[in-house]
Amino acid sequence: MSTAALCARIQRADALINSRDFAALADFYTEDALLVLKPGLQVNGRTAIIGAFERIAAHFGDDLQVRQSSFQVLATGDTALVLARLALGAEDQPVAQRQATYVFRREADDQWRCAVDNAYGTGLLDAQMEVAP
Amino acid sequence: MSTAALCARIQRADALINSRDFAALADFYTEDALLVLKPGLQVNGRTAIIGAFERIAAHFGDDLQVRQSSFQVLATGDTALVLARLALGAEDQPVAQRQATYVFRREADDQWRCAVDNAYGTGLLDAQMEVAP
Numbered sequence: 001m002s003t004a005a006l007c008a009r010i011q012r013a014d015a016l017i018n019s020r021d022f023a024a025l026a027d028f029y030t031e032d033a034l035l036v037l038k039p040g041l042q043v044n045g046r047t048a049i050i051g052a053f054e055r056i057a058a059h060f061g062d063d064l065q066v067r068q069s070s071f072q073v074l075a076t077g078d079t080a081l082v083l084a085r086l087a088l089g090a091e092d093q094p095v096a097q098r099q100a101t102y103v104f105r106r107e108a109d110d111q112w113r114c115a116v117d118n119a120y121g122t123g124l125l126d127a128q129m130e131v132a133p
Numbered sequence: 134m135s136t137a138a139l140c141a142r143i144q145r146a147d148a149l150i151n152s153r154d155f156a157a158l159a160d161f162y163t164e165d166a167l168l169v170l171k172p173g174l175q176v177n178g179r180t181a182i183i184g185a186f187e188r189i190a191a192h193f194g195d196d197l198q199v200r201q202s203s204f205q206v207l208a209t210g211d212t213a214l215v216l217a218r219l220a221l222g223a224e225d226q227p228v229a230q231r232q233a234t235y236v237f238r239r240e241a242d243d244q245w246r247c248a249v250d251n252a253y254g255t256g257l258l259d260a261q262m263e264v265a266p
Contacts, residue, residue, distance in 0.1 A: 030210070034207055042207070074175070076177060076249065079212070079248045081249040100255075101234055115209055118214060122233075125203050125205060
């Protein structure tokens with residue numbers, strides 16, 4: 001998969017989040033994917049991730065909007081590390097800016113899916129908290 | 134592999150770098166691993182990576198010392214994203230501090246090896262350079 005195609009896949013996932021189509025979002029993730037919700041708190045597995053997105057969207061009054069840019073893709077074989085600038089917020093809430101890190105895996109059906117979704121990037125190191133293995 | 138064991142593997146690799154044992158260092162990486170040398174410049178494959186470390190060590194007058202701490206491990210299945218604080222330098226050169234990102238894969242022989250070594254972390258986004266896919 002080219003860098004452009006991988007970035008397009010992330011932007012497609014953002015569009016699904018922005019339109020609350022969380023059922024379709026599930027296919028963006030590997031079955032056992034890990035999502036960092038905040039420093040020290042993570043969820044595992046598609047079902048838990050989709051549930052988390054539903055709660056996050058509700059927290060933002062169903063007005064959550066995410067947008068990403070400045071992608072950097074470091075890919076080799078069936079593995080890719082993707083870095084991106086992430087902006088998220090709702091109409092009436094300040095936009096948070098983050099430098100996100102994603103790990104993608106190419107699975108048996110030749111689809112690239114996100115195995116690790118860490119929107120906090122290396123900011124987790126500043127949070128000085130241990131993330132459980 | 135536990136978080137502690139994965140961190141120990143990284144610290145073992147650091148010890149091999151510090152003692153110039155680059156031949157032994159090769160097994161730390163997957164065959165097709167990617168190493169970011171600096172923003173916009175990366176090398177692929179064990180042979181190229183070991184050659185790059187030899188040149189880096191020579192640049193530091195064979196006095197290169199690396200040390201890592203504050204590991205954060207985000208692991209699921211056969212994939213792990215590792216974040217760490219990295220300090221590197223030589224006796225007569227200032228120590229550089231970085232927030233590094235590594236992607237590890239568990240391979241067929243059950244060994245975890247580094248597939249993506251990006252010591253610059255999300256700092257690549259600030260470098261505003263495109264990294265070739």
